[in-house]
Amino acid sequence: MIRATRVIRRDALQTGEIVDRIVLDSGDRHRRRMAMKGVGGLAFLLDLPAATVLDDGDALALEDGRLVWVEAAAEPLLEVRAASPIALKRLIWHIGNRHIPAEIGEDAVYIGFDHVLADMVRGLGGTAEPVERPFRPEGGAYAGEAAGHHHHGHSHSHSHD
Incomplete structure (x- = not known):
């Protein structure tokens, strides 16, 4: 081959x-x-x-x-927008806290289509409209590793000792 x-x-x-x-x-x-x-x-x-x-x-x-x-390829995404730049930054923080790939544009953020995340965004005062377009997520701090598949040493377990 x-x-x-x-x-x-x-x-x-x-x-x-x-x-x-x-x-x-x-x-x-x-x-x-x-x-x-x-x-x-x-x-x-x-x-x-x-x-x-x-x-x-x-x-x-x-x-x-x-x-x-x-x-x-065009993919089913959510176009996330907010009323102001600071409101969009807050939405970006909440999206990032879920460790999902995101493409950050000048006045919108694009994430994979997910009705739960759409509800979260709307509940936080933003808009989340379904769109179909190519997705170019950020490479992140670990761009040398597989996008979206990096290991960054952040544990989600919590000790109660």
């Missing part, structure tokens, strides 16, 4: 024969090694030296020089 061994970032992509494309959600865009199949049927093995976050518009370079285009 042919391997894809290198990522070419969209801003560095100049020339090359794009032979297929893959459409991936945010979880599948963070990989190191995985068998993949393009929309056009090209089967290949993603075989990168380290786990890498692929973004919309990047390309995967196959061993023979051909390219596979990366497209970010």
